[in-house]
Amino acid sequence: MLISAILLTVISMNAQNKKEQALAKGQEAVELMDNGRFDESIKLLEQAQKLDPDRFDYPYELALAHYLKEDYKTAIKILEKNKNHPDVTDRLFQLLGNSYDYSGQEQKAFDAYDEGLQRFPKSGMMYLEKGNIHWGKEEYGEALPYYEKGIEIDPAFSSNYYRAARIYCSSTEPLWGILYGEIFLNLERGSTRTEEMSKLLYDTYKENIKFKSDTSYSVSFCGNTITMGSQGEMKLPFGLMVYEPLMLIAIVGEKTIDMNALCNIRSRFLDLYFQNDNSSKYPNALFDYQKKVKEAGHLDAYNHWILLKGDENAFDKWYDKNKTAWDDFIKWFTDYGMVVDEGHRFYSGQY
Numbered sequence: 001m002l003i004s005a006i007l008l009t010v011i012s013m014n015a016q017n018k019k020e021q022a023l024a025k026g027q028e029a030v031e032l033m034d035n036g037r038f039d040e041s042i043k044l045l046e047q048a049q050k051l052d053p054d055r056f057d058y059p060y061e062l063a064l065a066h067y068l069k070e071d072y073k074t075a076i077k078i079l080e081k082n083k084n085h086p087d088v089t090d091r092l093f094q095l096l097g098n099s100y101d102y103s104g105q106e107q108k109a110f111d112a113y114d115e116g117l118q119r120f121p122k123s124g125m126m127y128l129e130k131g132n133i134h135w136g137k138e139e140y141g142e143a144l145p146y147y148e149k150g151i152e153i154d155p156a157f158s159s160n161y162y163r164a165a166r167i168y169c170s171s172t173e174p175l176w177g178i179l180y181g182e183i184f185l186n187l188e189r190g191s192t193r194t195e196e197m198s199k200l201l202y203d204t205y206k207e208n209i210k211f212k213s214d215t216s217y218s219v220s221f222c223g224n225t226i227t228m229g230s231q232g233e234m235k236l237p238f239g240l241m242v243y244e245p246l247m248l249i250a251i252v253g254e255k256t257i258d259m260n261a262l263c264n265i266r267s268r269f270l271d272l273y274f275q276n277d278n279s280s281k282y283p284n285a286l287f288d289y290q291k292k293v294k295e296a297g298h299l300d301a302y303n304h305w306i307l308l309k310g311d312e313n314a315f316d317k318w319y320d321k322n323k324t325a326w327d328d329f330i331k332w333f334t335d336y337g338m339v340v341d342e343g344h345r346f347y348s349g350q351y
Contacts, residue, residue: 022052056087072103124154155345158187175221186338202310259314263303301329
């Protein structure tokens, strides 16, 4: 019995040692892959997989290395073999669909994403990729419903907001682009896409608020469409009934549209929204968060952050006079970001 126990211990130690060796090789392989050294990465990943054949990471990373090499055929072969791995994630179906798409097999790509949704029905990533097939062909109208569905079922996944906001900001319904874009900024901070979105929101505000004279102005954030509900009731859209009327009131006192004016308008709009039961009739997780920011004393800094890339010179001038307020906001913002989940979410279809 003692000999058997010793043998079991030795076997266990050898197995653990192999897993540690595999992990070291896998980590080195990922670094090589990040630096574009795909062939070297593939060799190490194959060695890691032999040492620890049960771990899902190694075949996935191996397929990714081949995908990045544009060897889609090999990537597909590896991914198809591992679809039923006990530790499989939706990333496999994303990569499998992308590999089919880039190899010119569009229907198989959709099939892969659909299979991913069968396994992971709450995966916003799958809806993103289905939309992206249409996006790549500039079929934005066909892409949008997929991004919208992804936002609905996986509200914390940022990329669907990014794509949907870009489409809406160039449409006759920029209101949804404004709202989705701001949620995206809260979910994905400090990226190149964040900078792009900040400028897009600033430009969209400027394009849709027009001064005709010192006393005459207009807003055009939504197509004024009235729809009928399932029970035959008339449904008056949020943009027509709430957003545009309150925005018109919030503009009073401004003579032009620049960064400081937009920050003032956004602040006034928030106050108006939380009057007259608007927040109960048209609940909005983004406006709820803005209220939280205001109650913490940081709304002006937050608004300048949202619009920063629209006019960096204007922001710099504001910052020079408000450095302490900015630093206090950033410190608070780090600990109290917007929570987006099934209990705190916003999507256009909820109204």
